[in-house]
Amino acid sequence: MGSRNTFINAATAAYVAGATTWILLSDALLPSAADPHAAAALSTVKGMFFVCASAAGLYVALRAVPHQDANTSMVGVAGAALQPLSGRWLLQTLFAAAFTLAAVPLQRYLPTAGLMLFMPCIIVSAAIGGLGPGALATLLAAVLGKHPAASDYPLHVGMLVLSGLLISALCAVLRASLRDAEINGQRLQTTIDATSDGLWDWDLENRILFQTGGVARLSGLPEKNPSLRRLLHAVHRDDRPSLLAQLRLHLAGKKRTIGMSFRFVQRDGSTVWVRVSGRVVAQADNGAATRMVGTLSDISEWRELEQMQRDADTVFAGTHEGIMVVDTHLRIERVNPAFERITGYRADEVVGQTPGLLASGRHSKAFYRDMWTSVQRDGFWRGEIWNARKNGSVYPELLTISAVRDDKGKADHYIGVFSDISHIKAHAAELDRAANFDALTGLPNRRLLTDRFEHAIQRSNRTGKPLTVCMLDLDDFKDVNQCHGKQAGDRLLVEIAKSLASVVRADDTLARTGGDEFVLLMADIGTLEECAQALDRVLSAASVALQLGSETIRVTASVGVCRYPDDNGNADTLLRHAEQAMYQAKDDGRGRYQLFDPVSDRQAQAHRQAMHRLRHALEQEEFRLHYQPKVDLHTGVLVGVEALIRWQHPERGLLPPGDFLPHVIGTQLETDIGDWVIRTALAQSAQWRRQGLQVQVSVNVGAAQLLAPGFSDSLEAALAACPGSAPGDLELEVLETAAIEDVSHAMDVLHRCHDMGVHFALDDFGTGYSSLTYLRKLPVDTLKVDQSFVRNMLSDPADCGIVAGVLRMAHAMGLQVVAEGVETAEHCALLSDMGCELAQGYGIARPMAPELLPAWAASRQVAAAAA
Ligand SMILES: Nc1nc2c(ncn2[C@@H]2O[C@H](COP(=O)(O)OP(=O)(O)OP(=O)(O)O)[C@@H](O)[C@H]2O)c(=O)[nH]1
Structure with missing residues (x-):
């Protein structure tokens, strides 16, 4: 404000002085005019010059008048910015001096001009250099100007000095103002350039939009000064209507300012959030807005922060985890709704309190100390903790405490996030129960038993006291289910479990390991006598009675027992031994206990190994079939062969069936080997047929094989797989004892096979007890008289009588008879005399390899022909 007034005063004074000096000095020129016309013209020129000069001065002065709001405090800054200008003062001073001195000689040529001659020098020096050079030029003009004799010369000098100084002062002020204006302009530009914001100035009358580079930059438009229309076009489609609505409201005077956030869509499709603020600053007489100014700010970062804050607030409020914010004095600052839900405390009840409010009393002070130590050290702690709700109930939670650090790494506050893990x-616990305990009785199951077993063994090792392992299986429990229903069975199992639990000690383990199977681990039973007493208690507990209405159900149990460390194995071995002993107890009559016997265990082991080796032998095709001829006793001709299995053992050579077959009797392997024998015999029969030798092959079929499900189907498949042989070529020799094991089933199978064309012989006839009625129903074609009768028939009349009886009976039933065990020619002769048609035995031929049979058969043919 000060500089503005100073300027106006100086400009006015300079005008007064300059104009007066001009009038005085220029009027002195008039007498030099030759005539009155020339004087009048000169006066006109002089006046015009004055008008032009004063107009130019007025224009410069008005333009240079400092703005009313100019901030004088910035002059200091501007001075600094214009430092280079002040370095020129010497040059300007020298110029002023030289320019003024140059005018001195001109006085001689323009004597009438007088001191006026120096006015341009003064004005130029003042304009270029300001007060200093202007004053110097004035001084030099006053001192060096020619001294005319005119009486008013002192007045002229005085006017020159006064106007020179005023012009210099005016120029100085003018320069300072110009400098200020330039500095302010630069400052404004620097400020605008320094911010990413933009300024805009909208001339509504002329529809012109002035704007700084920031506006164009934020709008993402390529042109430097985009039009209002273009700008609005760059506004996001969704934001444009509200922006225009605001603008309209403001222009209509219904809103004091505009201020809103919106998005500019950039050329790559991304958006930039900006905030516009502005207001009308000028209005026409009718109140219509003529000018609006405002700013446009980049608020992308702010929006991002705002979004993050909003997200954080949403998480804080909406998460299922409880959150508490604690200050460095461990006072709760803030909690979220989930905290209130989980703990039952309202926020206003806990804010200002310490988290100790939630302590359940289940953790020691050391626990909390360690927890906070790790928060301080590592920045966080995570673990399970028991806390108490407002209602006093204690619950487990999974808690994470994180330290929030400031710029210097010092903890600012702590955030605890927790979830109630009661249900987990x-x-x-439920899973653990299901995994480790039997659902029906609640006793440990096999899985937990394994764990307890290890501990029991370790404990026995520690204490030196034996561990008694019992496996208990209820006897004929199936019958309970069948007679009384499964529910009754269940109830009995529960009763027995309870009863057994009541006789074991706390340290002992009672587990249910199967349907009606329990395992007992009893520690601290020293002598065998004590053991026997304990087992008696167990047996009597197992036969507890269950009252079902008027009925009483009761079962006995068989218990197998082994004792560690006498039986020094691991848990699996001990269980296996107890199980073997249990089966032994069952075999010995049930309702008793049996100590494990290592000898029978070794036999069982050997049996398992043998089975394994035999299975391998079958897979590796180590079995062979040898064939023993059957001949017609009258002609001596070969009529059939009996296939007999051998094992071509890689190390032990050819083994007879008695060395290996007993191991497989009654097992699946017996059936598998039997199937192999049938397939091989059929293939061999087909091969002989191709060689011109038609001979019936007999195959022994064990009871297990015959009665196994699907026997007739597999036989049919074997016959179908061997088209070169006829079903009549195959005879199955069935033991009499096998045939009577399950009569109706055997009968069924035999009939089905017989229908396929397969022949049957009843082997070892006479050793079983089959009734004649039953025998008649069997579809057998041949009876084989057991060799025990044949062998002794020569010496034992009783055996001879049996053979004769069998022969008579067979003939009466229309059956063939084969005598086995024929060892001598006398046997053959006697049998033949008795009417027996067929015979086999060492006296006729030993079993032989298949490739030898054709030659043997041929030799018999030759012998028969010769006879
Ligand atoms: N009620 C009931 N019966 C079960 C349960 N689990 C298995 N069983 C039956 O228990 C019986 C066990 O039979 P086994 O042990 O093989 O035979 P057993 O009749 O006891 O004869 P032995 O053991 O030879 O004395 C079977 O019939 C199973 O179906 C169960 O949870 N509840």
């Missing part, structure tokens, strides 16, 4: 714990 309950679920885990």
Whole structure:
């Protein structure tokens, strides 16, 4: 404000002085005019010059008048910015001096001009250099100007000095103002350039939009000064209507300012959030807005922060985890709704309190100390903790405490996030129960038993006291289910479990390991006598009675027992031994206990190994079939062969069936080997047929094989797989004892096979007890008289009588008879005399390899022909 007034005063004074000096000095020129016309013209020129000069001066002065709001405090800054200008003062001073001195000689040529001659020098020096050079030029003009004799010369000098100084002062002020204006302009530009914001100035009358580079930059438009229309076009389609609505409201005077956030869409499709603020600053007489100014700010970062804050607030409020913010004095600052839900405390009840409010009393002070130590050291702690709700109930939570650090790494506050894991714990307990305990009786199951077993063994090792392992299996429990229903069976199992639990000690383990199977681990039973007493208690507990209405159900149990460390194996071995002993107890009559016997265990082991080796032999095709001829006793001609299995053992050579077959009797392997024998015999029969030798092959079929499900189907398949042989070529020799094991089933199978064309012989006839009625129903074609009768028939009349009886009976039933065990020619002769048609035995031929049979058969043919 000060500089503005100073300027106006100086400009006015300079005008007064300059104009007066001009009038005085220029009027002195008039007498030099030759005539009155020339004087009048000169006066006109002089006046015009004055008008032009004063107009130019007025224009410069008005333009240079400092703005009313100019901030004088910035002059200092501007001075600094214009430092280079002040370095020129010497040059300007020298110029002023030289320019003024140059005018001195001109006085001689323009004597009438007088001191006026120096006015341009003064004005130029003042304009270029300001007060200093202007004053110097004035001084030099006053001192060096020619001294005319005119009486008013002192007045002229005085006017020159006064106007020179005023012009210099005016120029100085003018320069300072110009400098200020330039500095302010630069400052404004620097400020605008320094911010990413933009300024805009909208001339509504002329529809012109002035704007700084920031506006164009934020709008993402390529042109430097985009039009209002273009700008609005760059505004996001969704934001444009509200922006225009605001603008309209403001222009209509219904809103004091505009201020809103919106998005500019950039050329790559991304958006930039900006905030516009502005207002009308000028209005026409009718109140219509003529000018609006405002700013446009980049608020992308702010929006991002705002979004993050909003997200954080949403998480804080909406998460299922409880959150508490604690200050460095461990006072709760803030909690979220989930905290209130989980703990039952309202926010206003806990803010200002310490988290100790939630302590359940289940953790020691050391626990909390360690927890906070790790928060301080590592920045966080995570773990399970038991806390108490407002209602006093204690619950487990999974808690994470994180330290929030400031710029210097010092903890600013702490955030605790926790979730109530009661349901997870309950679920885990439930899973644990399901995984480790039997659902029906609640006793440990096999899985938990394994764990307890290890501990029991370790404990026995520690204490030196034996561990008694019992496996208990209820006898004929199936019958309970069948007679009384499964529910009754269940109830009995529960009763027995309870009863057994009541006779074992706390340290002992009672587990249910199967349907009606329990395992007992009893520690601290020293002598065998004590053991026997304990087992008697167990047996009597197992036969507890269950009252079902008027009925009483009761079962006995068989218990197998082994004792560690006498039986020094691991848990699996001990269980296996107890199980073997249990089966032994069952075999010995049930309702008793049996100590494990290592000898029978070794036999069982040997049996398992043999089975394994035999299975391998079958897979590796180590079995062979040898064939023993059957001949017609009258002609001596070969009529059939009996296939007999051998094992071509890689190390032990050819083994007879008695060395290996007993191991497989009654097992699946017996059936598998039997199937192999049938397939091989059929293939061999087909091969002989191709060689011109038609001979019936007999195959022994064991009871297990015959009665196994699907026997007739597999036989049919074997016959179909061997088209070169006829079903009549195959005879199955069935033991009499096998045929009577399950009569109706055997009968069924035999009939089905017989229908396929397969022949049957009843082997070892006479050793069983089959009734004649039953024998008649069997579809057998041949009876084989057991060799025990044949062998002794020569010496034992009783055996001879049996053979004769069998022969008579067979003939009466229309059956063939084959005598086995024929060892001598006398046997053959006697049998033949008795009417027996067929015979086999060492006296006729030993079993032989298949490739030898054709030659043997041929030799018999030759002998028969010769006879
Ligand atoms: N009620 C009931 N019966 C079960 C349960 N689990 C298995 N069983 C039956 O228990 C019986 C066990 O039979 P086994 O042990 O093989 O035979 P057993 O009749 O006891 O004869 P031995 O053991 O030879 O004395 C079977 O019939 C199973 O179906 C169960 O949870 N509840």
